[in-house]
Amino acid sequence: MNNKKRKIWSSTLSIIVALVVLFVIFYVLSPSVFLSLNNITVIVLLSAITGIMAMGELLVIVVAEIDLSVGAIMSLTGVVFAMFSLAGMNVFFAFILVILLGGLFGLLSGVLTCYIKIPSFIATLAVMVMANGIALLATNGETLMGISNSFLQFGGGRLLNIPIPIYILLVIFIITTILLHFTKFGLYLYSIGGNIEAARLSGVNVNFNKTLTFVLSGMFSAVAGIIGVGRLGVASPIIGSGNQNLDAIAAGVLGGASLFGGVGSTIGTLAGSFLMSGLDNGLTILGISSYWESVILGIVIIIALMAQENSILVSGIKTYLSSRKLGREKTINKSDEVNKVNKSTKD
Amino acid sequence: MPDKKTILSLRNIDKVYYETIALKNISIDVFEGEILSIVGENGAGKSTLIKIISGAIRPTSGSIKFYGKDVSITSPEDADLLGIKVVHQNIPVMPNLTVAENLLLDRIVNRKSFFFNKSRIFPEAEKIIKSVNFGYIDPQTEVKYLSIAQREILSIIKAISSNAKLVLLDEPTASLEEKEIEELFRLIRFLKSKNIAIVFISHHMEEVLNISDRIAVLRNGELVSVGNSEEYNEKKLKELIIGYKTENDTKSSDASYNYNISKSKDRNIILEVKNLSKKGVFENISFNLLEGEVLGFTGLLGSGVIDLCEAIYGSTKYDQGAIQKFGKKLKMNSINTKEIAYLPEDRINKGVIYKNSILNNIIISNIPSRFSIVDKSESTKLVVSYFNKLSIKANSIFQQISELSGGNQQKCLIARVLNTNADIIILAEPTFGVDIKTKDEIVDIIRSFVRENPNKSVILASSELSELIRASDRIIVLKNGQIVGSFKSSSITREELIASMV
Secondary structure, X not given: OXXXXXXXXXXXXXXXXXXXXXXXXXXXXXXXXXXXXXXXXXXXXXXXXXXXXXXXXXXXXXXXXXXXXXXXXXXXXXXXXXXXXXXXXXXXXXXXXXXXXXXXXXXXXXXXXXXXXXXXXXXXXHHHXXXXXXXXXXXXXXXXXXXXHHHHHHHHOEEOOEEHHHHHHHHHHHHHHHHHHHEHHHHHHHHHXXXXXXXXXXXXXXXXXHHHHHHHHHHHHHHHHHHHHHXXXXXXOOOOOOOHHHHHHHHHHHOOOOOXXXXXXXXXXXXXXXXXXXXXXXXXXXXXXXXXXXXXXXXXXXXXXXXXXXOHHHHHHHHHHHHXXXXXXXXXXXXXXXXXXXXXXXX | OOOOOEEEEEEEEEEEEOOEEEEEEEEEXXXXXXXXXXXXXXXXXXXHXXXXXXXXXXXXXXXXXXXXXXXXXXXXXXXXXHXXXXXOOOOOOOOOXXXXXXXXXHHHHHOOOOOOOHHHHHHHHHHHHHHOXXXXXXXXXXXXXXXXXHHHHHXXXXXXXXXXXEEEEEOOOOOOOHHHHHHHHHHHHHXXXXXXXXXEEOOOHHHHHHHOOEEEEEEOOEEEEEEEHHHOOHHHHHHHHHOOOOOXXXXXXXXXXXXXXXXXXXXXXXXXXXXXXXXXXXEEEEEEEEOOOEEEEEOOOOOOHHHHHHHHHOOOOXXXXXXXXXXXXXXXXXXXXXXXXXXXXXXXXXXXXXXXXXXXXXXXXXXXXXXXXXXXXXXXXXXXXXXXXXXXXXXXXXXXXXXXXXXXXXXXXXXXXXXXOOOEEEEEOOOOOOOHHHXXXXXXXXXXXXXXXXXXXXXXXXXXXXXXXXHOOEEEEEEOXXXXXXXXXXXXXXXXXHHHHO
C-alpha cells in the first residue's frame, strides 16, 4: 500500500510544493490581504471555471488525446443558455439542455477522433472554430443582456455566504475523482494511455471509452459556460476565446498529468488550477500589470514542469548527485570495471 | 571456383554470448560474382554470422580477410566503407519521399550546399535505376505507392549504388509474393553479372536451390556442410538442417493425418474452426479444439500462426470461413474476453500497459467491481493469489509493471489472461524472451491450467519447439498459411517437427 501512496504523492508533490511556495511569497508580500478568508474564497472562485474545464481536459489527456474545443463550447453553451432565458424557458430544463449540447459537441470531437481517426488536435480544433462561429452567428456577434436572475444564480449566487461556483467545482471534482480513480472506466482510461494496443487486446473498448472522455469534457465545458454567464451577468459569444483552452490543459499538466497519456490525477489538476488563479490574484493585489501576469504565469509553468520528478532536469540532477555520493574510490573502481568489460568484448 | 577472386574469407570464427556458443569455428569463403545461400533453422547462427560480417557485432575469436587483407570490421560503417552492404528484413524507406530522394538521401546529406534542386536528382536517380535494368520504377513516385517488392528492390539498389562488393540479403523474400520474388531474383542475378557477391538468407528451400551457386548449412552454430548447389536437393538440405535422416517424408507429406482427433475419451469439441482464410496470410484452416486440451501451433516466420491466433481471438478480420464455440458462431473482429482470452506475442508493444501498476495490468480484462466501482480489496486479494500461484516476484502489487523483469512481466500478462475466466485461452509465444527457469514455469502453468480446468482449453502458438512439445497435447504445423501437418506431441520429436516446417 505504501508504494501506491508514494506514487500519487510524488506525482503531485511538485505542484503542491509550488502552491505552498507561491502562497508563502504572496503572504510575505501582502500579509494582511492574501491569506484572508475572503481572498481565499476569491481565489477558489477564480479557479472554478478553469478547474471545471481542466477536469474534463484531464480525462482526455489521460488517454493521450487533447481537447482544444473547451473554450469554444463554453462560449456557445453560455450564449444558448442566455437565449433560453430570454425565451422564458424553465431554468432547470435549460440547464439540462445546455449540458447535453456541450456533450453533443464533445461527441462530435470523440467520433471524429476515435472512429474517423482524425488526430484530436485537428478534430477538436475544427469543432472549436465551428462552435465559436455558431456562437457568433446566434448572437450576431453581440453580447446578450437581460438574462433573468434565476439563470444567473449558477455563477453569481451564494449559498451560506459561499459562491455557488465553488460548490459546482467541488461536485465536478468529486465526480471526476470517482470516475478516474474508483471506477472501471477510470482504469480503462489509464490503460489506454499506458498502451493503447495492449488495452485493446485486453478487451477494453478503446474507441468507446475515449469518445466518452470527449463527451464528458464537452459537458463540463457547458457547466463552465453556465457559470461564466452568471459571473458576468451577460452572455458574450467570445467569453471562451481567450486562454481558456490552454489554461485547462496547463492546470492538468501542472498537476502532474502527462500529455503522452497514462498519468494524471484530479487532486493535482485542482491544485494546478488553484496555482494559476492564486498567481493571478496575488499579482493583482500587488498591483502588477496584468500583462506581466501572463509573462510570469508562463515562467511558472516552465519551472513547475522542469521540477517534475520525471523531467530531464530533475533526473539529471539526481544522477549527478548520486554519482558524487559514490565517492572517489568507488568511481575509480567502476571505471576499472568498465575498462575490463570493454577489454573483454574487444578480445 | 578457382577462376574467381575471393572477396571475403572467414577463418575459425567463434562467437560466445556469456555461456551460450552462437558460432563455433566457422571458416568460409565468399567469391566474386557468386550467390551464396546460408540456411539453417531459427537459432542456428545465421543472423549472428550476418551481424559479424556486417560489423554489428564482433566475433569472440577468428580472423576476417577482405580481398586477401586482414581487416577488423568493428562497426557497420567499417563494413560499408569496405563495400559490404546489408539489406535487412524491415526496409528502412521513407514512404513520404520520392524514389529519387530515398535513393540519394545520403548523398544529399553529404553535399555542402544549403539548397538542393529537386529536378536535378531525378535524372541522377533514373540513371542508377536504369543501370540495374529496373527502368519501370519512376524516380518521381512517392515510395508509399510502391509494392513491397519494389521497396525491397529500391533498398537493394540504394545499398549497391555506391561501391558494393558484397551484398547481404537477410530473408528478402519473407513478405513477397511469388511473382515479386521473380523480380527480386532478376535483380540478384543482375548483381551477380556485375561481379558482386551476394549472401542470401531464406527459409524457403526451393528458392535457395533455385538461385544459389553455393549453399552453406548451419546447425547449432556449426557449419555442417558447404558446396555447390547442384549437390543438394530439398530432402538433403532438410536433413542437414535438422541433423538426422528422415526415413521418408511421411509425416510432413501426409498432412491429413489425424486432423480431427476422434472424440477420444468422449471429450466435447469446444471450438470448431472451419475453412478460415485470409488472403495472403492463411488459407483454408480447419481444426477442432477439444475440452481440456492444449493445442499447439507452430511454423516458421511468415507461416501465419500469429495471424491465425488473432483472427480466432477476434482482434483482426478474416475473409472466409467460420469459428464456432460450442456450436455457436463467433462474431468476426470482435473481442470478448469472457469467451476467449489472448496473450499477444509481442509483450513490449501489445502486452504490457506502461505507467500502470502490476495490479491494474492483471485485472484490466476482468475487473472485480460492484456497480462499476472497482472493488479494491477484492482486486488485491485476487492479484495476491496470482502472485502465489504463478510465483511472481515483485516488491508490491502496486509497483509499476515496467520495474519488473521480462519474465515476471510475462507472468503478470499470463495472470491477466487467466483472470478472464474464459473457456479458451490463446497464448502466443508465451516463453519468448524469458529466462529458462521461467520457460519451465510457464509450461507448468499451462499444464496445470488444463488439469485443474478439464472443461477449458488452450491454444498455444510457439516457435520454441521443446516447450511446445512439452506443453501441448497435439501440434498443428503451418507453412505459408496452410496446415501441413498435425501430430500428437507424445509421438513426435523436435527434429520431426522442424522437418515438417521447412
